[in-house]
Amino acid sequence: MPAKKITLIGAGNIARTHASVLQSIPGVSLHGVFDVSQGAAEAMASQFKIPVVHDSLEAAAMSASDVFHVLTPPNLHLMSAMPFVEAGKTVLIEKPVGATAAECQAFAAAAQRSGAVIGVNQNLAFNPAYLKLRNMVLSGNIGQPKYMSYIFEAPLRQLSARQFSHWMFREPGNILLEQAVHPLSQIVDLAGPVQELNALAERPIEISPGVGLHNACQVSMICERMPVSLRFHVGANFTVCRMTVVCDDGVAIADMTSNQFHVLERSAYMEPIDNYISSRKAARQWAGEGFAGLRDYALSMIKLKPRSDAFYLGMKGSIEAFYADLASTGKPRIDLAFGSHLVDVCAKIAQGFKSLPQTDAPAVAASPPSGALVAVLGGTGFIGAYTVEALLRLGYRVRVMARGAANLQEVFYRAGVEIVRGDVKSPSDVKAAVAGVAFAINLAHGGGGGNFEAIRAAMVDTASLVADACVAAGVKRLVHVGSISGLYLGDAAAKVTGSTPTDPMPHTRNDYAHAKALADATVLSRHQSGGMEVVVLRPGLVIGAGTSPFHGGLGFFNNDQYCVGWNAGSNPLPWVLVDDCATAIVAALEARDAAGKAYNLVGDVRPDARSYVAALARSLGRPLKFVPSSPTGLWLIELGKWFIKRVAGQKVNRPFLRDILSRGLRSQFDCSDAKRDLHWSPVADPAEFQRRAIAVHGKR
Numbered sequence: 001m002p003a004k005k006i007t008l009i010g011a012g013n014i015a016r017t018h019a020s021v022l023q024s025i026p027g028v029s030l031h032g033v034f035d036v037s038q039g040a041a042e043a044m045a046s047q048f049k050i051p052v053v054h055d056s057l058e059a060a061a062m063s064a065s066d067v068f069h070v071l072t073p074p075n076l077h078l079m080s081a082m083p084f085v086e087a088g089k090t091v092l093i094e095k096p097v098g099a100t101a102a103e104c105q106a107f108a109a110a111a112q113r114s115g116a117v118i119g120v121n122q123n124l125a126f127n128p129a130y131l132k133l134r135n136m137v138l139s140g141n142i143g144q145p146k147y148m149s150y151i152f153e154a155p156l157r158q159l160s161a162r163q164f165s166h167w168m169f170r171e172p173g174n175i176l177l178e179q180a181v182h183p184l185s186q187i188v189d190l191a192g193p194v195q196e197l198n199a200l201a202e203r204p205i206e207i208s209p210g211v212g213l214h215n216a217c218q219v220s221m222i223c224e225r226m227p228v229s230l231r232f233h234v235g236a237n238f239t240v241c242r243m244t245v246v247c248d249d250g251v252a253i254a255d256m257t258s259n260q261f262h263v264l265e266r267s268a269y270m271e272p273i274d275n276y277i278s279s280r281k282a283a284r285q286w287a288g289e290g291f292a293g294l295r296d297y298a299l300s301m302i303k304l305k306p307r308s309d310a311f312y313l314g315m316k317g318s319i320e321a322f323y324a325d326l327a328s329t330g331k332p333r334i335d336l337a338f339g340s341h342l343v344d345v346c347a348k349i350a351q352g353f354k355s356l357p358q359t360d361a362p363a364v365a366a367s368p369p370s371g372a373l374v375a376v377l378g379g380t381g382f383i384g385a386y387t388v389e390a391l392l393r394l395g396y397r398v399r400v401m402a403r404g405a406a407n408l409q410e411v412f413y414r415a416g417v418e419i420v421r422g423d424v425k426s427p428s429d430v431k432a433a434v435a436g437v438a439f440a441i442n443l444a445h446g447g448g449g450g451n452f453e454a455i456r457a458a459m460v461d462t463a464s465l466v467a468d469a470c471v472a473a474g475v476k477r478l479v480h481v482g483s484i485s486g487l488y489l490g491d492a493a494a495k496v497t498g499s500t501p502t503d504p505m506p507h508t509r510n511d512y513a514h515a516k517a518l519a520d521a522t523v524l525s526r527h528q529s530g531g532m533e534v535v536v537l538r539p540g541l542v543i544g545a546g547t548s549p550f551h552g553g554l555g556f557f558n559n560d561q562y563c564v565g566w567n568a569g570s571n572p573l574p575w576v577l578v579d580d581c582a583t584a585i586v587a588a589l590e591a592r593d594a595a596g597k598a599y600n601l602v603g604d605v606r607p608d609a610r611s612y613v614a615a616l617a618r619s620l621g622r623p624l625k626f627v628p629s630s631p632t633g634l635w636l637i638e639l640g641k642w643f644i645k646r647v648a649g650q651k652v653n654r655p656f657l658r659d660i661l662s663r664g665l666r667s668q669f670d671c672s673d674a675k676r677d678l679h680w681s682p683v684a685d686p687a688e689f690q691r692r693a694i695a696v697h698g699k700r
Contacts (some may be wrong), residue, residue: 004323005031007052007060009080010071011044014094018069018121019048021316024306025323028067034060057083066090067326069121074177075167078103081118088114092322092332094121095185096177097339101347104340111336119322119332120339122185124256126317127310130186132261133243133254137190142265143248148191148228150243152183153236159215160235160548162382164207165404172204172214173350179234180349181342186243188338192224194345199352208407212356219349237560237622259310260289301641303648368415371395374589375437375475377424377466378402378444382547383481383539385409386582387441392416394586401433401444409546424462430469439589441479442466442523452511452653456518463519467526467534477533477595478523479588484538484574484600486517490661492571498538498599498673508656520598527596535588536598539581540574540669545696547578549616553665554609554626561624567664568628569609574602574669577692580682587678599674603682605689615690619698631660 006028008015015033022028032052035041041053054060060068061083070081070093077093084091085107097120098104111118124130137145156179158166168178188194198220204212216233226245241256251264262285267277299305318334325332374391376384379400389411391398400412401422412419422429424444434440444466445459463480470478487496488503502517503509509517520536527534541553550557553573555565584601588594607615610626617624638655645652674680683689 003027003029004066005029005064006067006069007032007034007054007063007065008044008050008069008071009034009057009060009084010069011035011037011040012071015044015069015071016047017312017315018071018319019044019050020307021312021319023048024316025320027327028323031065032060032063060084061087061089067092070094073167074099074174075170078106081107082110085110085116085118086114088116090117090119090326092119092121092319093339095123095181095339096120096343096346097336098343099174099177101340101344104336104343107336108340117326117331118336118339119325120334120336121315121318121322122181122334122339122342123311123314123318124182125185125189125314125334126321127186127254127256127259127314128317129254129256129259129261129310130243131317133245133252134190136252136261136263137245137247142250142252142263145191145226145245145247147246148187148223148226148243149246150183150187150228150230151240152180152231153233153238153240154179155236155239156215156234159213162207162546163404164211164213164407165380165402169207169211169213169407172212172353173346175213175215175234176232176346176349177343180232180346183230183232183241183243184342184345185334185338187221187223187228187230188341188345189334190245191221191226191228193341194221194223194348196222197345197348199349201353203354204356206356209410209413210356211407212354214350214353217349217352256310258290259293259313260286262286262289301644301648369395369397371397372438373397373399373436375399375401375434375440377422377430377433377440377442379441380404380408380412380419381443383542383578383581383585384443385411385546386544386578387443387585388412388417390579390582390586396586396589399433399437401429424466425458427465427469430466431473434466434469434473434475437473437475439477439479440466440470440475441481441585441589443481452514455511455515459512459515460518460522464522467523467532471526471531475532477535477589478526479535479537479585480520480523481585482520482536482538483516484540484602485513486520486538487600487667488658488662489574489665489667490658490663492666492668494667495670496600496667497670498597500600503662505658508658509662510659511653513659513662524596524598533595535591535594535596537585537588538598538600540576540600540602541665542576542578542581543693544578545692549620549694549697553663554612555629561622562627563609563613563625564627565609565629565664566634566660567631567666569613569626571664571666572606572608572668573612573665574600575606575612575689575693576601576603577683577689579692580680584674584678584680584682587680591678593677597673597677599678600669600671601674601680601682602669602671603689604684605686607686607689612694615694616697619694621698631664632657635660 030050033041033050034054045053067090068084072080168174201217204214207213215235219230221228239257243254245252254261262282267274296308322332374396380402397416399418401420405419486502506514550560555563613626635657
C-alpha cells in the first residue's frame with residue numbers, strides 16, 4: 001500500500017513537532033506545506049525535505065495529499081480547515097478544534113455533507129504517565145473508580161512577558177480553550193462526557209483597562225463514569241499537573257510534569273505494616289521512573305535514543321494513534337465530537353467567570369499634546385509603555401507600531417497616541433510607521449532564531465531596515481535602544497563608558513550578544529554616512545513594575561526559586577529602573593551633544609546578585625535562593641554539552657569561557673557622559689530603588 005501523503009497547514013513551532021513525529025511513522029510521508037508566510041513555508045520545506053510548497057489553501061486542497069494537519073492559531077482553524085473538510089478530506093486539527101460552539105457545528109455540518117474525517121490533536125491525552133494510569137483504572141486491578149481529583153498549576157510565559165495581544169487573552173473563555181483543554185481532554189477521556197458542572201472562579205486580574213484575565217478557577221463536575229474536581233491555574237510559580245483517581249481498592253496517581261505514575265494499594269498485613277509496605281512500593285516506583293527519565297534524557301542527548309520528553313511523547317502518541325485508528329477503523333478515537341465537547345465544557349466554565357469591579361475612568365488630559373510626532377517601534381512592551389508615558393508628559397505626539405494591538409496598557413489609549421499594526425521585518429510596515437515623523441525610537445528587537453544567522457537576520461537586518469526607512473522618510477533623529485550585552489563586561493578592572501567599543505571578539509560570545517553588537521554598529525553607520533542623526537542607548541538590567549523580577553542578569557533559573565549565578569554573586573550589577581531608562585530615551589531625542597554617540601544607561605544603585613535575591617525573597621515571602629557558581633565550572637559543563645551534541649552530529653557553536661565571564665557583569669560602569677549630555681539623573685537613593693525595583697513585586 002502506498003504511503004499516505006501529508007500536507008501541513010501552518011509552518012510554526014508546532015508544525016515542526018508534527019513534521020518530526022511524522023518522519024518516524026511508517027506508512028506516511030510529508031508531501032506539502034502551506035503558510036501565509038511563504039518564507040516560513042519554504043524554510044520548513046527545506047528543513048524536512050517536503051517536496052511541495054503551496055501558495056494557497058485552495059491549491060493545497062486540490063493536491064494529491066491524503067491527510068491535512070491544520071496547525072494555525074485557534075482563531076484561524078475554521079478558515080484554515082474548512083476547504084479540506086468541504087472537499088471530503090481527512091483532517092487532523094490542533095486543539096482546540098474550534099474557537100466557539102458555532103465553529104464546531106459548522107465543521108460537523110460540512111463533514112456530514114462531504115464525508116470528511118476530522119481528528120483533534122489532544123496531546124496530553126497521550127501523555128505516557130496518564131496512559132499508565134488510564135490502563136490501570138480500566139483494567140479493574142484496583143477496583144471500580146469512584147472519584148477523580150485533578151490539579152493543573154502551570155506557568156504561562158505569555159502572561160509573565162505581558163504579551164496580552166495573544167489570542168488566549170482576547171476573550172474571557174480563550175484561556176480555557178488554549179490551556180484548560182489539556183486537563184479536560186484527560187478528564188473526559190477517562191471519566192466520560194461532562195453531564196453537570198459548577199465553576200467557582202477566582203477574581204480576575206486586569207490586563208488592560210476593563211479587560212480581565214480569569215486565570216484560576218475550581219470546577220466540580222459530574223461525568224458519565226465518576227465525579228471530578230479540577231483546580232485550574234495558569235501563571236503559577238510551582239508547576240503541578242497531577243491526576244489522582246480513587247478506586248475501591250487503590251489510588252492511581254499520574255504526574256504529567258515529571259512523567260511519573262504510581263499506585264497506592266493494600267497488602268494482607270495489619271495497618272502499620274501495610275502502610276510501610278505500600279509506601280516502600282510507591283517509593284520504588286517513583287525512584288525507578290525518575291531514574292528512567294534521567295537515563296532517557298541522557299541517551300537522547302547523544303542520539304542513542306529518540307527524543308523522550310513528556311511533551312514530545314504525548315504529541316507522538318496522539319499522532320500515531322490518529323493514523324493507527326484510521327488504519328483499523330477509519331475513524332479516530334479523539335474526533336470532532338470529542339473536541340467539540342471540550343469546547344462546550346470550556347464555554348460552560350466561562351459562564352462562571354466574574355466581571356471586573358467597576359473603577360473610575362482614567363482622567364483625560366485637558367487637551368491632547370501638540371508637540372513633534374515620534375514613532376516608537378516595538379513600543380507596546382515593558383520599556384515601551386514607560387517611554388510613551390514619558391513622551392506624552394513632555395507634550396510629544398506618539399505613533400506606536402507593534403505586531404499586536406489588543407489588550408494594551410492604559411497609556412496607549414490616551415489622547416495623542418496612535419497605534420498602528422506592523423512588523424519590524426516588513427519594509428512597508430516600517431515605512432508607514434515612520435512617515436511624517438520628526439523622531440523615531442526603535443525598541444523592537446526583531447525576534448530570535450535557532451542559530452546565529454537567524455538571530456542576526458532578526459536583530460541586525462531589522463535594525464538596518466528601520467534606519468534606512470528613517471533616512472528615506474527624512475526623520476531628524478533615530479534613537480536605537482540596544483543592550484549592554486554587546487560589550488565585553490568580564491574584566492573587573494575595566495571602566496566602561498559610552499565610548500567603550502563593542503566586544504572586539506564577538507565570535508567568543510553567545511549569538512544574542514554578537515547580534516546586538518552588530519546591530520549597534522549598523523545603526524551608527526547611518527550617522528557616520530551623514531544620512532541622519534543617530535543615538536544608540538544601551539540599557540543595563542532594566543527592572544521595575546510590569547516585568548518579571550527574575551532577571552537573567554542575575555544568573556540562570558531552572559525554576560524561579562533557585563538562581564544559579566554566573567559567578568559568586570558579590571559584584572555590583574548594572575541595574576537601571578525602567579522609568580529612568582525611559583527618561584533617558586526621551587531626552588536623547590533632542591539632546592544637542594548626543595548625535596552620533598552611544599551611551600550606557602546604568603543607575604547609581606547597584607546591589608549584587610546575592611543582595612538582590614535576598615531582598616526579593618523578603619518582599620515576596622518566598623524561600624528564594626541564590627546559588628553561587630564558578631564561571632570555569634559553568635564553562636566546563638557547557639563544553640561537555642557541546643561535545644555530546646557534536647558527537648551526536650549536531651552543528652552547534654563551541655562555548656567560550658569569555659562569554660560566561662562577560663555574563664557575570666564584573667566591569668565598572670561610568671555613566672557620567674549620559675548624565676552630562678542627556679541631563680540624566682537616575683535614582684540614587686537605595687531605599688527608593690528598593691521600593692520601585694523590588695518591593696513593587698511584593699506579596700499581593
